[in-house]
Amino acid sequence: MITINLIGTGNVAWHLADHFAKVSGCELQQIAGRSKEKLQDFAPFTKNLVTISELRPANITIIAVSDKAIAAVASQIPYKHSLVVHTAGSMDMGILPQDRKGVFYPLQSFSKNDQVDFTKIPICIEASHEEDLQQLQKLATRITTKIHHLDSSQRKQAHLAAVFVNNFTNHCYTIAEEICNTENIPFELLHALLEKTAQKAVAHAPSDVQTGPAKRNDTTVINEHLDMLKKENYKSIYKTLTASIITHYGKKL
């Protein structure tokens, strides 16, 4: 049995607590947060809702708070000599002041009210001590089969790649939705293409399935599209991505 203390009341903390409460082999000992109100959302998972100063040692203490708060939260933990990890993609393991430290980073974008199937989510782990890495590995196997050992530098690169795969694509979807709304076209018209694009990138290499006016360097269509875009920031995105696609595939031709 692995005992777990969880610190944080955001989306990552909630989804982790929800999962740990369901699976065997681990016990949510205490959950700590600053906001008493938000902590009440965690009542279904444990009776032991506390402040950070009330935490007692557990096998693993997981800090799932915003990037900027991690270091301050870690320094308030009232015990030493037990493993403390954070869950952030872009933060170095070294920001934790503890001797026994690590990272437990589920590579996914968590939103409230969105179901999470942890079995499909990769977990990236890292620890300062080999036996703690084994402990994190053991915990991760309770969640997923997709466990990756990445050091802080690799994890930051994975997080950067995740920004392209998630944040930037989602903004492209948002612009497409806005175009549809403005022109009285149902956004549902694009759902099949949107999903197929993701499926193709997973089934093939994305660089092998690029299509479109930029790939063909079709300046007639490209200029027409630039005329159709009214907002300067959308024009800039169109220009920048188109230029990059032309550079990318121009080299290969």
Place this chain on the structure above:
Amino acid sequence: MITINLIGTGNVAWHLADHFAKVSGCELQQIAGRSKEKLQDFAPFTKNLVTISELRPANITIIAVSDKAIAAVASQIPYKHSLVVHTAGSMDMGILPQDRKGVFYPLQSFSKNDQVDFTKIPICIEASHEEDLQQLQKLATRITTKIHHLDSSQRKQAHLAAVFVNNFTNHCYTIAEEICNTENIPFELLHALLEKTAQKAVAHAPSDVQTGPAKRNDTTVINEHLDMLKKENYKSIYKTLTASIITHYGKKL
């Protein structure tokens, strides 16, 4: 029974022929193309592989060639008074010289060796005569339940939105894949996030599920990411998309 002539030997033509050959209620009368070699790929669908000048009138003649070739191909069709349509998202219906003309645009990105489930693909139709629109509607129902009546102006906007949803997101995937390859991180690490991002955008509105450093205006992470990107075109994409996300959500706050 709807008789169909198909002109073209590319991916769209192949997938349409493959589908028409399978479904009841329509007959592939003739398939025409310039390249005799490429036409042989269509032998499983009909024995009548011809040149454009050998085409005989059919209920619907579908031109599925590259955008730039449509007008020239249409002018070579050796009959008048029967319906001729093209399949392009970005081309006006008016480029067809025929009196009875229309558009039959399957909104999907077609690649060779990629399976296509037409029942999930929306078809956008348009015609210069009401009875021809009904004919196209009848043909489209043989393929999909997702039929949309869009005029040329709306179809061009849908095509522009499709560029954001498909071409630009796929380039973002490509950059992510390149980062992973360079850092010895398996791209599979990002597959779950990539697919979840698409699923979320379909289940919710994409603007409701935006996350990430740009949304939070987290300048520390943003600057670190810009330092990590070595290629100037990737830096530009990161900057432009980040600025647009900040503008978009800054306004809403």
